[in-house]
Amino acid sequence: MKQTLVSQCFISMLLLLILPLSASALTIDGYEIPQIIPATSQHAELKLNGASMRILYGVVDTYIGKLYVENPETDPDALIEADEFKRMVFKIVMKRISGRRIAKAMYEALQLNVTREEASVLEDRLQLLVTMFDSSLKKGQESYVEWVPSEGSRIVLNGEVKGMIPGKDLYDALLRIWIGENPVGSTFKRQVLGIEEYQAPRSIRRKGRR
Template identity: 30%
Template sequence: MQTTLHRLLRPALLAATLTVALPANTANAAEVAGVHFDDKTSLAGSELVLNGAALRTRFMLKIYAIGLYLPRTVNSPEAIAGSSGPKRIQITTLRDLGASEFADALVDGLKRNHSEAELARLQPRIDDFRNTIVALKSTPAGSQIRLEWLPGSGTRLSIGNEARGKDIPGEDFYHALLRIWLGEKPVDTDLKKALLGKG
């Protein structure tokens, strides 16, 4: 009886195991608060896959939906830092945000995840990044914001399909931005897990 039961359950157990293991190696499209994230996209001639997507909330308010696209799926910040090729953070705002408010929130995230010495090295580029966002005046609900790492060029900020400001040099700056969501003090620990495919 026990042998028969085990034989009948084994395919189901195997299927369950495969279902759990599959997302770790396969990109899946996602929908977050009504925002759709494609399973794949292209950037600088390379194919990127959706590593994870999440919702940013504050005081129970939905602020934005965010997706992370990488050359291949990974599950740790260290693996992202060690990977080469283009990368994309894709954000869709879910409420009207003042550009200064949004920029300051990002800068606060940078400050929480870097030492004073690290911030000093990044400061001129942080200032350029903040000034470019502030120049937008506002980021209405539904704005699509892309923060992309383009090897050989730098970090590019785009609103919709339009690049804003100049590309910011240095891959260290892009990794600094990633720490806002994936660092030791992320804006939200559940959001961090979701972007790393652990949500």
């Protein structure tokens, strides 16, 4: 009996040691990052593909970017092309930031990841997206842009649905801001793709207007 208990304890400890790192909770800037978003009537269970800190000008922590998808993938092209529910989440870590500032930053970053012809086709919808980011966000609040298959890109600011913009080409372009050829940051891209896990920097950076 005693030997059996020892064996069970040994097996339990061994299982804990071999559990994949992805099973452990990810924490960024003190915020625990959920590994899943439960299924709803609108979408299947969404899994965290990856998350990272967006650092403005290399010194100011701005937001935590989280990408949730139905089927996690490390190939950026596969993620972009997949016509399934996706959600790009922006968790604000600055004291306050205007939604318009976020939208304009997205607009500028997007231009680096599309051709002139693509930008021209997207222009009216991009301007509509900018107008939807019409309120300020405080530290700890979230906004997100999600792709709803056959419907469009839904914009949500701090729980308030701002609207839906049609066209998968728009969402594909928005996703390229994070994981395209010219992302907002190479480390950010790798971490959102799940290739590299977020590591808190050793050096102390200035926090964004805290």
